[in-house]
Amino acid sequence: MPVKQQIGIVISNKMQKTIVVKVENRYSHPIYSKTVVKTTKYLAHDELETCNIGDQVLVEECRPLSKKKRWKLIQVLSKSSLLS
Structure with missing residues (x-):
């Protein structure tokens, strides 16, 4: 599978070793x-806590790591131009 x-x-990215990722799904x-x-x-x-707000990232489904965390960061595709 x-x-x-x-x-x-x-x-x-305010949590330790955790990020919140927004994924948009467009359909007709x-x-x-x-x-x-x-x-x-x-x-x-x-x-490694490498992500900042506004970065475009690739995440992958994995085993449950906590109550709500079931995805892991694979790659940062593009860095944000915003300074944090």
Whole structure:
């Protein structure tokens, strides 16, 4: 079974070794044909604490690490231009 991966934006890094990643899912509404954007937030494990707010990251599903944390950071795709 393939491992799920998502690309998202870091919206919080205030916890130790944990980041919050916002993933947008765009799809066409079946009746109205309007593009709908659904946003999901995932808690992901960031072992080295390398991420800052606004970074685009690749996260991968893994075993449960805590009550809500089931994703881990794989790669930082692009760094944010914001200074934190």
